[in-house]
Amino acid sequence: MKVNLMFLLLACAGAQAHDGTVNVSGTIQDNTCIVAPSSQAQTVPLGDISAKQFATQGSGSQPVAFVIDLQKCGAAATGVDFTFSGTADSDDKTLLAVDSGSDAAQGIGIELQNADHTRLPLNQASARYALDPTLTDNQFTFYARYIATANSVTSGTAKATATFTLTWQ
Template sequence: MLLAASGVQAHDGRVYVSGTITDNTCSLSPDSENINVAMGAVSQRQFYRAGDGSAWQPFAIDLQNCGSTASGVTVSFSGAGDSRNTDLLALTAGESDASGIGIALYDQNKTLIPLGQESDVVTLSPGQASAHLQFYARYLADGGTVTPGDANASATFILAYE
């Protein structure tokens, strides 16, 4: 009886890692670490159908100490998405909270930034020491029945540099 034995071979290899350390980011200005946007009181009658919105409320993210090779930055927002329109930020849920609306976030040109997607690139000039990134928030009807109540939410923003 002959038995065939298969040999197990081991090979050694290497991983080569290469890259460059750059100076292309900025620091977040202390006043931009926690941003409060006052939406004000808005009548539920302002929201007749999906897509009806409230007034634009401006807010900004300020950057400082930008690196010498910083050329651009994008911003994305993350948070709980509205159940009827996942591009919108969901309101906190509770007994006294409003429903039928979400919060839409927009760039400086008032173009919607869907949750989880990056904004258009904001160009930074080489050696630019600081930058003011302008955004807007507003309530937007999501197609559900709008009921009055507290209309609060929170999101996290993420900066990505080029």
């Protein structure tokens, strides 16, 4: 009888069920910004420069600043990487190639630089730039300049197009 009572007690203990609740909560925040209209399609005027200024490979023109303005950053936006893309120069793949054509300059490429005038290699992500979502505008200054890719530069048209891609953190 004791054995039967034991089995009965064990059977009752295992048959009890408990219901529980798991509550999950959180917030989905935006971690991107809007590229200001003034930054979406820019022309950076590098000027008319004598081919003689580029006496040797690696010599360059004065850098010209341009700004990429990011607006309305989400509350979770903390950083952004910039990647400039385009056709790479055949002599130096880190430079942007000038557009080809019968009147195109030869022996010259376009160097993109960060605010510290350090080269930003084409088609490679930059170092991370900090974003402040409390600011109306987060402005980032970059530079472009001509740089000789050969010891002899031939005069002509020297223009190119680069696009930029943003990677948010």
